[in-house]
Amino acid sequence: MLYLTVALDAMGGDFGPRVTVPAAVQALSHFPELKVSLVGDQSQIAHQLSLLGCKPNSRLSIVHSDRVISNSEKPSLALRHSVGTSMGITVDLVANGKADACVSAGNTGALMALSRFRLKLLPGIDRPALVSALPTASGKKTWMLDLGANVSSDADSLFQFAVMGAALAEEHLGRPPRVAILNIGAEEIKGNDLVKRCAEMLNQTQAVNYIGYIESNQLLLDVADVIVSDGFVGNVCLKACEGTAQLFIDKLKDRFLASSIKGWIARKLFSDLFTELKTLNPDQYNGASLLGLRGIVIKSHGRADVSACVNAISEAVHEIKRQVPSRISDRLEAVLLERHY
Amino acid sequence: MLYLTVALDAMGGDFGPRVTVPAAVQALSHFPELKVSLVGDQSQIAHQLSLLGCKPNSRLSIVHSDRVISNSEKPSLALRHSVGTSMGITVDLVANGKADACVSAGNTGALMALSRFRLKLLPGIDRPALVSALPTASGKKTWMLDLGANVSSDADSLFQFAVMGAALAEEHLGRPPRVAILNIGAEEIKGNDLVKRCAEMLNQTQAVNYIGYIESNQLLLDVADVIVSDGFVGNVCLKACEGTAQLFIDKLKDRFLASSIKGWIARKLFSDLFTELKTLNPDQYNGASLLGLRGIVIKSHGRADVSACVNAISEAVHEIKRQVPSRISDRLEAVLLERHY
Incomplete structure (x- = not known):
């Protein structure tokens, strides 16, 4: 089976691993082709997994990080201090090709700045957009x-x-x-x-x-x-x-x-x-996409509960399957061709 | 008694005199100090008055106009062709000091352009605002x-x-x-x-x-x-x-x-x-004010019913009593003084 991998910032949002870990486990049961990399404090994540009677396996890995970008941090500062943070590592997993998409409920401005800096914009796009x-x-x-x-x-x-x-x-x-x-x-x-x-x-x-x-x-x-x-x-x-x-x-x-x-x-x-x-x-939906990047980045609500977080992961899976960044590139190319001829 | 006079564009809005005339009559019974000048087609207004068992009197006059600014007309064009229209005459009654305030449910852009052109802005104001x-x-x-x-x-x-x-x-x-x-x-x-x-x-x-x-x-x-x-x-x-x-x-x-x-x-x-x-x-309230002018102009909803139109007239009465344009001038002067000292 060809697996799709989603990197999930386990520490992001108001509830951190208490929400993200059960959401990851639920999403794995919804999507047999899904793999999740949970990024964050190893012991907190392992503890939440144990509460669910789970542990890391071939489809569910933990990538340790002991730092978190706070919600009040300015994007420019967050960008400078992002190395080793759960959000920074989450985005990097996509940038390095180790994940097909990432999801975070953390600081929106920081996520946008990091995504843009690490993933780069698609050709023909001047600014990313949140949809x-x-x-x-x-x-x-x-x-x-x-x-x-x-x-x-x-x-x-x-x-x-x-x-x-x-x-x-x-x-x-x-x-x-x-x-x-x-x-x-x-x-x-x-x-x-x-x-x-x-x-x-x-x-x-x-x-x-x-x-x-x-x-x-x-x-x-x-x-x-x-x-x-x-x-x-x-x-x-x-x-x-x-x-x-x-x-x-x-x-x-x-x-x-x-x-x-x-x-x-x-x-x-x-x-x-x-x-x-x-x-x-x-407000009921969850999982806003940051479009215009060379990679899939989904922003989950800070106060998302487990089912809302599952929705955000589902949106990531959908966008991987439909190759949304490539579809955007194709369409931009069509527009450019139209202008040249 | 010192009367307050409101000029009412009787032809404005989706329902014209069918709404504006009963509203004027109701407003007169609410405010003993109010006089209303109904501006529009004399025979249509007289007909609506007769349906209510009323006729023009010392507190309720008709100012005839046989032209109306349509809702689709561009403000710039409406401004050029405003002479003799019900809205043009209504605003002019304020400009000429014959009314203390005016109310119209007609073309919003035209009302703003006309008001600004005929009444002029208060000193210190660059743009009027709708509130x-x-x-x-x-x-x-x-x-x-x-x-x-x-x-x-x-x-x-x-x-x-x-x-x-x-x-x-x-x-x-x-x-x-x-x-x-x-x-x-x-x-x-x-x-x-x-x-x-x-x-x-x-x-x-x-x-x-x-x-x-x-x-x-x-x-x-x-x-x-x-x-x-x-x-x-x-x-x-x-x-x-x-x-x-x-x-x-x-x-x-x-x-x-x-x-x-x-x-x-x-x-x-x-x-x-x-x-x-x-x-x-x-949407329930009615009577948006155009602030920043040397006069009181109230915009009523196009689809306002009788009681909504009475609300718009009431707002005009309130602003006359409280001398809102003067209060704005006073406050602007205070700001300017503050900057100079």
Whole structure:
């Protein structure tokens, strides 16, 4: 069997090995072709494994590291002091070809800086982008990028985000995805120079199925498969959706968990509604991809629980199988060819 | 009695006189000191008044106009062809001192262009800003600006937005409001140059109670009284909240309006919850103010119903009574003095 290897930063995130180790064990049972390298404190990892009645084996190895990049460390500093840290070693396993992908729930800025420095960008890409799937009312997913890998972008970068997002979404959907630009209005005259210039570029390419502007009140309505914006806007927009969804869910939870007769009735009759609404919180998915690199890097939520961490590992497996970085390269090449002829 | 006069663009919005005329009549009964000038087609307005058993009187006048600025018209074109339109005349009534404030539910871009051209900016203001109140989980309001009067801004403008928003919020709250900048992280190192430069300026002034950065998942949690961002980000962020809230409300509505026994129980037991959740949709308020002008201009939603239109008129009355443009000028002067000494 041809194994796929995922390097997992076992120390990253709010819960470290308590979450990452059980997640690795679960993922191994889901994917018979998977191997996991758990990177972090040997004794802590071994202890968590023993609690599950497991130990290292041919599919589950431990790579020891006794240092961790803290969540408060500046990316530039983290980069300088990354040697020997669990995140540094995790990314290096991909850079050295010893793993096919890596997953970390650690410091996002540090992960981006390290990935970019160690893995390098794909040819034709100026900036990496953070992409994640959002739930929609129809039950389908929409991919949104950039979610904050960059605090500002030019039109060329935005165009590259569109190409990368389209490549990723197509590997999930199996058809050319509908690509839209996030804007403050749907009409052509609306928006700032950045979105207008990017729209012009997308209108001129055959490599992306560009469908126009989308407003942010349409994000969760399955109007587009890929939504492109600069990292500041994308991050703010995603968190606005998450915050509003969480507020509504919390209000409902108050009723559902009430010890009153009303609470009892709510739990009996409407638990499916509650479950459905929870699936509409963009926060529910886990496993944002850092696209544009010569390697697969998945960012897991800092507060991800075991099943969320398994999702992040699954996304890594999916991207290895579908060879997402190569698909992005192919598509970029198609765009370049188009421009030359 | 010293009357306050509001000019109301009777033709603006999706429903025109069918909404604006009953709203004017209701507002007159709420505010004994109010006079309203209804600007638009004389016969249509008179007809709507007759349906309510009313006619023009000393507090309710009609200013005839037989032209309307369409919703699809570009602001620059609308500006050129504004003479004689209901919106043009409405704004002119303020410019000529015949009204103390104006309200329109028409073309937003045209209203901004016209207001700026006819009323002029306050000294010290480079750009006007659109501000609106958002609901919060605690039941209090948070004011957010700019919501899209500008598609891009520099740090000076963002700083002026903070000063203007603080002046407006203080007139509502009666205490110095907490002012925050919308950013992609709460830590000082986060964000783009724009928010960092604005934060520096706000840290140096005594005229604004600046409390730091806020992330967009905190928007509806009453963490700040005034939230400042550039118009593109503010617009996207507000619509993201509105879209998510609407999606959740629609899902609940499906259950509440179902003709099943479950629907009946839901209506009996949880109608207060449904009402509470509806009040958490930022879309519920009406009456966004265009700040920074030498006059009071209130933008009503295009699809505002009668009670929403009454809210917009009420906001105009409030701003006249509290002399909001003067309060903004005072505060700007304090900032300038601070810099000189």
